[in-house]
Amino acid sequence: MNCFQHSSLYTDVGRTWIWSNIGRTLYLFYPDYPEMNPQVICDIMHKLMYFTPQRVLISFKDHWYDVCKEYLDSMKKYSRKAMKEKTGLYRMLSEKYDTADLDLNDAREKLSIRPFYGSVYSKLILQLPLSSSFLVECQLQEYEKIFKRRSLEEHNYVLGHLFYGIDVKKNSYRVSFKTDDFLWIKRELSKILRFIYSEKMLRTGKLKDIVEYRFKAGLKFLKVLTSEEINEPIKKSLVKHAVYSSMGLSKIYPLINDGNVQCFFLDDVGEKIYVDHAFFGRLNTNLILKEKDFESLVTLVKRETGLNLDYSHPSIKASIVFSKVLTRVSIDAPPLTLGRGVIDVRKHVVNILSLRNLLGSEYFSVEGAAFLIFAMLNRANISIIGEPNSGKTSLLNFLSYFMPSWWRIVHIEDALETLPPKIFNQHRVVYIVDPFESGEKGSTKTLEIVKVLHRTPSYLILGEIQTKGHVKAMFHAVSAGLRVIHTAHALSSSGFIKRLAEVHSIPHLLISELDLIILMKKLELNNSIKRFIGEIVEVNRDSNLNKLFSRNTILEEMCCQSSLKDSEIFERLARLNYIEEEILYDEYEAIEKTVRENRYSENTTVKNLIQKIHLRVLGKSMRG
Structure with a gap:
């Protein structure tokens, strides 16, 4: 099947066409028509706008026919004429958009493709040299089996106009259109939308402005291509796909559209994209990202950031919002890469990890969860370390969700991965700086960390600390009295301390x-990834490490290694917050009891209860 392209794998919808690169042959299947008729001829001419076959084979009522070469050449000729006229009409429609001169009914009579073809296609039939011998019967039973074959994926689901099929045994993730009609409507609608521009789009060039304007236009022009009613969720999904396709991002949209896809990767241009799926782990897709697809994504990122991707700057990283889905897009190009380009796209999901699920999966223990929330509420300086994709930022987001509503939380990041502002009734200020990959010629993280001393944060979220400059600036802020939480790459706590001191x-x-x-850890098993906290250690006055919570194996529950009362952390936080050490320990025990008794409750319930505990502690300390 590697030599074929086909329209649909949906279990209840048969395939209607196959394109074979071998022999450049187009196979068409018309189960509803007994013989050649005007609609079939229009459909063939429409497909000839997308393919240049040497042969066209057609099936009527279980019989296959070969279109004779002379007639096929004539159809190609008139197909090119229709395409030229159609393109002119699309351009005219775009010019009349948002004017009183736009007549959708007249446009539909000419340009409709479903359920019937418009006059742009049908009027050319009269010019075709019909003869009784333009179809020659032939035997092709093996291709008939392909057309009638059902999807055999173990798991499948439909999102809007798209069908997703997953075969865990084959590590396969396949995307296709729910029906053949949706495929061709999307293609034609995207062609119309390429002509649609607004003054704001031209002025800003931003993805948000392009998507908003073209989506509105797409809903209107959809009525030109079909008179059939499409239900609202499918219609919106179909039009949005056409909008992204009009920008060359047709193969990116299905992955953005699927909330189960956490991130997706490309090892080189011309290869298949692979994904990390929330339920089935790492899977290979049927989506091949070609040179033009890669260039479209690069153009988008450059336009959104104002950064370059060239020989002197072969890497680029940016936060891109695709239809309310926040992502971190990283692209590497030659001479840094051996191939033509590498892509890493990670979705930033606003939904916070559920305490209930984390405890159920033994991500941490009740005591460990309570201790981390307690430490964060009392503004401990926290470093979350681990290897790439081990869940560092997810834990940071989980903890920051429990930050009090009266705090002023300041983020400094080169690509927004932590919680966006104004989503959980918290005061969050976000500063986005140029990424490390840009060479830090503009607003740098190092500079902004120093400047934040005058921005009065209750807690400073630094995201990932990457360079020596970042580290020095962070400790400059810490030594000046700011309280910080950040992430960093390291395989062990001792290795992290050693790098700080010696590197x-x-x-x-x-x-x-x-x-x-x-310390965050991950275990990759087949295609699934299990993430968990390996240990929680305190840094004492001599910068030595004292394990508070740890586990030796993945099967063990994370447990307290010694009496927390014997650690320095309560004394340090008591001195920081001017609260008696015994009161702080009582607060930890109250939080631990609340987490234990409400381990099956929603995050909101647990947060409200813990915030009340913290307010009582603050009130008690103020009363003396």
Whole structure:
């Protein structure tokens, strides 16, 4: 099947065409028509606008026919005429958009493709040299089996106009159109939308402005291509796909559309994209990203960021919002890469990890969860470390969700991965700086960390600390009294401390300003990934490490290694917040009890209960 392209794999809809690269042959299947008729001829001419076959084979009522070469050449000729006229009409429609001169009914009579073809196609039939011998019967039973074959994926689901099929045994993730009609409507609608521009689009060039304007136009021009009623969710999904297709992002949209896809990757241009699926792990897709698709994505990222991707700047990273889905897009190109280009797109899902699910999966223990929330509420300096894709940012987001509503939370990031502002009744200020990959010529994370001293944060979220400059700026802020939570790459807590001291030359006296290090771990099993907290350690006054919670194997529950009362953390946080140490320990125990008793409750319930505990502690300390 590698040599074929086909329209639909939906289990209840048969395939109506197949394109074979071998022999450049187009196979068409018309189960509803007993013989050649005007609508079939229009359909063939329409498909000849997309394919240049040497042969066209047609099936009527279980019989296959070969279109004779002379007649096929004539159809190609008139198909080119129809395409030229159609393109002119599409351009005219775009010019009349948002004017009183736009007549959708007249346009539909000419340009409709479903359920019947318009006059642009049908009027050319009279010019075709029909003869009784233009079809020659032939035997092709093996292709008939392909047309009638059902989808055999283990798991499948429909999102809007798209069908998703997953075969775990084959590590396969297949995307197709729910019906053949949706495929061709999407293709034609995207062609119309390429002519649609607004002054704001031309002025800003931003994805948000393009999508909003073309989506509105797409809903209107959909009525030109079909008179059939399409239900609202499918219509919106179909039009949105056409909008992205008009920008060359047709193969990106299905992955953005599927909320189960957490991230997707491309190892080289011309290869298949593969994804990390929330339920089935890493899967190979049927989506091949060609050179033009890659260039379209590069153009989008460059336009959104104002950054370059060229020989002197072969890497680019940016936060891109695709239809309310926030992503971090990383692209690498030659001479950095051996191939023509590498893509890494990670979705940033606003939904916070559920405490109930985390406890159920033994991500951490009740005591560990309570301790981390307690430490964050009392503004401990926290480093979340681990290897790539181990869940560092997800844990940071989980903890920041429990931050009090009266705090002023300041983010400094080069690509927004933590919680966006104004979503959980919290005061969040987000500063986006140029990524490390850009060479840090503009607003840098190092500079903004220093400047944040004058922005009065209750807690500073730094995202990922990557460079020596980042590290030095962070410790400059910490030594000046700011409270910080951040992520970093490291395989162990001791290795992280060693890198701070020996690679980045941070004095041990400053390293001891860190309070806690949380080590994230991941285990890749077949195509699934299990993420969990490996250990929680405190950094004592001598910058030595003291394990508070840990586990030796993935099967063990994370447990407390020694009495928390014997650790330095309560004393340090008591001194920081001017609260008696015993009161803080009582707060931890109250939070631990609340988490235990409400481990099956929603995050909101647990947060409200914990916030009341913290307010009582603050009130008690103020009364003396």
